[in-house]
Amino acid sequence: MFDIAFKDLTSKKSRTIMVIIGVMTCVLLIGVISFITYEITDAIQVDANSIAGKLVFETNGTGYPPSGSNIPENVSNQVLADSVVNPDKSSAIILAALPHNSTTTTFLMGLNPGSEQAFINSTQVTGTDSLVGQSNNSVILGYQAAKDYNVTVGDTFTVKNEQFKVVGVLAKQGIGTTSLQDESVIAALPFVQNFAQRPDLVTADIITPNNGVSLGNAQNTLQNNYGNNTYVVYTQKDALQSLSSTESGTFIFLDMIIAMVIIVSAILIMVVMMMSVKEKTREIGTMRALGTSRRRILLLIFYESLIISVLGGIIGIILIIPLYDLFIYLAGGGALGYIYSIPLSILLEVAIVVLFIGSFSGLIPAYQAMRISPIEALRYE
Amino acid sequence: MNLVNGINLWKTYNMGEGIQVNALRGLNITVNEGEFISIMGPSGSGKSTLLNLIGGLDTPTKGDLFIDDKKISTMTEKELTTMRAEKIGFIFQTFNLLPSLTVRDNVEFPMRNLTGAKKMDKKSRIKRAEDCLEIVGLDHRMNYLPAKLSGGERQRVAVARALVNHPKFILADEPTGNLDSEASDNIINLLHEVNQEGTTVIMVTHDKETTKNTRILKIRDGVIES
Ligand SMILES: Nc1ncnc2c1ncn2[C@@H]1O[C@H](COP(=O)(O)OP(=O)(O)O)[C@@H](O)[C@H]1O
Ligand SMILES: [Mg+2]
Numbered sequence: 001m002f003d004i005a006f007k008d009l010t011s012k013k014s015r016t017i018m019v020i021i022g023v024m025t026c027v028l029l030i031g032v033i034s035f036i037t038y039e040i041t042d043a044i045q046v047d048a049n050s051i052a053g054k055l056v057f058e059t060n061g062t063g064y065p066p067s068g069s070n071i072p073e074n075v076s077n078q079v080l081a082d083s084v085v086n087p088d089k090s091s092a093i094i095l096a097a098l099p100h101n102s103t104t105t106t107f108l109m110g111l112n113p114g115s116e117q118a119f120i121n122s123t124q125v126t127g128t129d130s131l132v133g134q135s136n137n138s139v140i141l142g143y144q145a146a147k148d149y150n151v152t153v154g155d156t157f158t159v160k161n162e163q164f165k166v167v168g169v170l171a172k173q174g175i176g177t178t179s180l181q182d183e184s185v186i187a188a189l190p191f192v193q194n195f196a197q198r199p200d201l202v203t204a205d206i207i208t209p210n211n212g213v214s215l216g217n218a219q220n221t222l223q224n225n226y227g228n229n230t231y232v233v234y235t236q237k238d239a240l241q242s243l244s245s246t247e248s249g250t251f252i253f254l255d256m257i258i259a260m261v262i263i264v265s266a267i268l269i270m271v272v273m274m275m276s277v278k279e280k281t282r283e284i285g286t287m288r289a290l291g292t293s294r295r296r297i298l299l300l301i302f303y304e305s306l307i308i309s310v311l312g313g314i315i316g317i318i319l320i321i322p323l324y325d326l327f328i329y330l331a332g333g334g335a336l337g338y339i340y341s342i343p344l345s346i347l348l349e350v351a352i353v354v355l356f357i358g359s360f361s362g363l364i365p366a367y368q369a370m371r372i373s374p375i376e377a378l379r380y381e
Numbered sequence: 382m383n384l385v386n387g388i389n390l391w392k393t394y395n396m397g398e399g400i401q402v403n404a405l406r407g408l409n410i411t412v413n414e415g416e417f418i419s420i421m422g423p424s425g426s427g428k429s430t431l432l433n434l435i436g437g438l439d440t441p442t443k444g445d446l447f448i449d450d451k452k453i454s455t456m457t458e459k460e461l462t463t464m465r466a467e468k469i470g471f472i473f474q475t476f477n478l479l480p481s482l483t484v485r486d487n488v489e490f491p492m493r494n495l496t497g498a499k500k501m502d503k504k505s506r507i508k509r510a511e512d513c514l515e516i517v518g519l520d521h522r523m524n525y526l527p528a529k530l531s532g533g534e535r536q537r538v539a540v541a542r543a544l545v546n547h548p549k550f551i552l553a554d555e556p557t558g559n560l561d562s563e564a565s566d567n568i569i570n571l572l573h574e575v576n577q578e579g580t581t582v583i584m585v586t587h588d589k590e591t592t593k594n595t596r597i598l599k600i601r602d603g604v605i606e607s
Contacts, residue, residue, distance in 0.1 A: 292493075
């Protein structure tokens with residue numbers, strides 16, 4: 001019956017093509033939305049991973065990234081001097097928004113020169129990844145920040161009458177949307193305090209425990225000694241939770257769109273197949289009269305809806321990348337033609353959705369077709 | 382041997398609201414193997430209803446019907462389907478070819494319905510379809526879609542389709558009803574050829590011309606008059 005299903009579809013070309021385009025559009029939407037979800041999730045993971053094995057000391061209730069946090073410098077210094085803290089791999093940071101003319105945000109990230117590793121970790125760098133011995137206004141740029149200011153190592157750029165000199169540019173973190181590091185302009189702490197006009201204040205401390213001190217121990221000690229109710233000590237897990245809850249509304253919204261798109265395309269195929277079964281009542285009656293079993297009539301209609309959805313699905317999957325590319329381009333990130341690779345999980349998700357739509361929407365029409373009596377073949381109007 | 386044996390056949394349609402239509406009222410019929418039967422009668426007299434029963438498309442409300450010595454009046458839907466595929470060739474007034482399939486595929490189609498030991502592989506199905514198309518003189522139209530054929534040609538394809546499974550008998554409900562007289566003669570001649578080869582033919586017709594050399598059964602008000 002498969003070949004007959006196929007021939008039935010090709011004999012009604014315009015209708016078949018229209019439904020396939022409908023399914024394709026749905027698959028495309030689902031794919032792109034899944035892709036966006038995937039990239040946001042990846043970026044969250046990258047952000048959280050950047051403080052793996054570390055602690056963040058910050059104002060209670062500000063979450064992660066700690067943009068709203070404020071700590072007096074003397075408190076920060078006390079924390080960094082504690083015996084559970086590894087002074088070489090820990091640093092106070094100060095975070096300030098930095099304006100530019102693109103849609104993404106850029107952060108000015110102040111660190112103690114020599115402690116850059118607390119934030120840069122193992123990201124690859126062009127130029128230098130240390131501000132030690134550099135001039136006061138030297139900065140290391142995250143991947144996205146360098147793009148936003150359209151600069152590279154050796155260039156300078158000016159924001160609010162302050163000139164910045166680029167001594168290093170970091171590679172992109174992960175494959176997802178930009179992370180905090182990607183969007184950062186890393187500078188010396190006093191310089192940022194001065195620029196943001198927040199002398200004697202820092203945003204947070206990024207802390208690596210001393211050799212032989214467990215993360216949990218360090219967290220408890222710092223929380224007990226300096227936390228009170230004013231400050232908290234965040235772990236990677238807390239950061240992940242905080243980042244995820246920021247995006248949870250977005251995720252629910254995107255999931256709702258996906259659910260709606262699945263329902264719409266299933267109904268679309270179902271209605272078209274029901275119409276076509278009605279139209280083919282005489283034909284199906286004839287097949288039954290010629291001895292075709294009910295089961296095979298069921299299969300015929302089932303195959304038709306499956307073929308439509310699988311074809312729509314395949315075309316949709318092929319077009320996900322170009323569409324996503326265009327989407328990113330229109331959203332202001334990246335150049336057109338950048339090839340993203342679709343993660344297997346998304347392909348799998350779309351494939352399952354397509355099979356679900358195809359088989360689910362074929363069920364009722366196939367059942368209707370199966371119940372057509374062979375007498376219909378002889379009914380003349 | 383009786384190929385068809387119908388005893389006291391009743392068919393009652395419920396029209397709802399308690400209204401019933403008796404399409405057949407205790408009809409008796411016997412058809413012997415090798416016969417060519419013409420069923421005639423006024424419109425609404427029950428000709429199609431009778432053909433539906435003999436063809437296993439429907440079951441009688443009352444009475445016994447034997448086809449090939451098997452009682453079909455109490456068969457299940459599944460058994461009737463198998464019987465239709467193996468023993469009966471249908472020809473319809475409106476041709477009823479499958480529009481998306483070529484002439485060859487249309488004729489090949491009934492062979493796909495064979496099951497069990499009678500199952501055929503694709504190659505022999507196509508060979509048989511082409512042979513049958515040759516019999517009806519349409520081997521030059523095998524790759525055409527039905528829409529490209531004249532009414533007479535379409536009905537010849539339908540005859541070929543009715544033949545492919547070597548049926549015990551062919552049921553034709555007004556096969557010439559939509560044809561001009563030349564095409565009509567052509568079809569009747571074909572049916573006689575088939576009949577000569579040993580296949581029983583039961584045909585419903587309005588046209589006296591088509592009934593030459595056949596046994597005529599006249600139906601009126603759901604019973605056979607003569
Ligand atoms: N499916 C049906 N439902 C209700 N009445 C029917 C049905 N089929 C046939 N009839 C009625 O049964 C009678 C016989 O019909 P039919 O066998 O089609 O007659 P013929 O083929 O001789 O013109 C008619 O009165 C017709 O209206
Ligand atoms: Mg009739």
